[in-house]
Amino acid sequence: MKKVLYFALAAFTAFSLVACIEDKDDPQKPDEPGKDQPENPNPEQPGDQTVTLVINEVNGTKGYKGIEIYNPSDKEVDLKGWIVKKNDEVTTETTTLYWEGVDGVGKIAAKGYYVIHANKDDGELPEKTEGCVATGGLSNKKGVKLELINPEGKTVDTFNRGFDASAEVPEAPLDELAGSFARDTDGGKDWKLKEPSFGATNNGVALVGDGVITGM
Numbered sequence: 001m002k003k004v005l006y007f008a009l010a011a012f013t014a015f016s017l018v019a020c021i022e023d024k025d026d027p028q029k030p031d032e033p034g035k036d037q038p039e040n041p042n043p044e045q046p047g048d049q050t051v052t053l054v055i056n057e058v059n060g061t062k063g064y065k066g067i068e069i070y071n072p073s074d075k076e077v078d079l080k081g082w083i084v085k086k087n088d089e090v091t092t093e094t095t096t097l098y099w100e101g102v103d104g105v106g107k108i109a110a111k112g113y114y115v116i117h118a119n120k121d122d123g124e125l126p127e128k129t130e131g132c133v134a135t136g137g138l139s140n141k142k143g144v145k146l147e148l149i150n151p152e153g154k155t156v157d158t159f160n161r162g163f164d165a166s167a168e169v170p171e172a173p174l175d176e177l178a179g180s181f182a183r184d185t186d187g188g189k190d191w192k193l194k195e196p197s198f199g200a201t202n203n204g205v206a207l208v209g210d211g212v213i214t215g216m
Contacts (some may be wrong), residue, residue, distance in 0.1 A: 052157070063178075086145065145161075191216060
């Protein structure tokens with residue numbers, strides 16, 4: 001009898017061990033995640049929400065010389081470290097047009113605007129604030145290239161009307177157009193010749209003539 005009991009007990013113990021091993025190796029049920037599993041197996045990577053500003057309006061006509069930057073994102077952007085430079089020149093204060101955001105220069109609200117003035121003495125510009133005046137000038141009657149550079153040193157937007165660095169005369173003379181070079185809609189792809197609208201939306205602003213910009 002004792003032998004039978006020992007045999008039965010041994011069989012029961014062996015079965016229990018096998019059952020434990022099988023249960024351990026079973027895949028986890030979907031509704032019972034393991035303790036070591038991350039809550040989100042594909043977390044958002046850094047940089048996914050990087051904000052890119054754009055050049056929204058450019059005007060070198062007397063009375064309205066300046067560059068408007070637009071923030072198409074849903075985040076306010078601090079302008080510290082942002083740069084605007086002209087015609088591939090070295091980014092120093094001796095260039096014909098150069099601007100760099102520093103502490104206290106300002107911020108662009110979500111879907112907002114910031115105007116960089118290209119002529120310190122032009123009284124017809126919108127009210128100037130400290131730090132928003134570029135060195136040098138801007139003209140509508142010759143080739144010009146403007147680059148908007150983020151604080152990491154990457155060019156995120158470019159405006160180019162008739163500037164060719166490889167040409168004998170990179171800043172070739174062009175017909176002067178009496179209007180503002182503006183994106184047809186804020187942050188949009190197409191550029192039109194419009195009435196100036198610095199610091200406000202381009203959407204719905206009247207065209208100058210047929211709105212065509214020559215030299216682009």
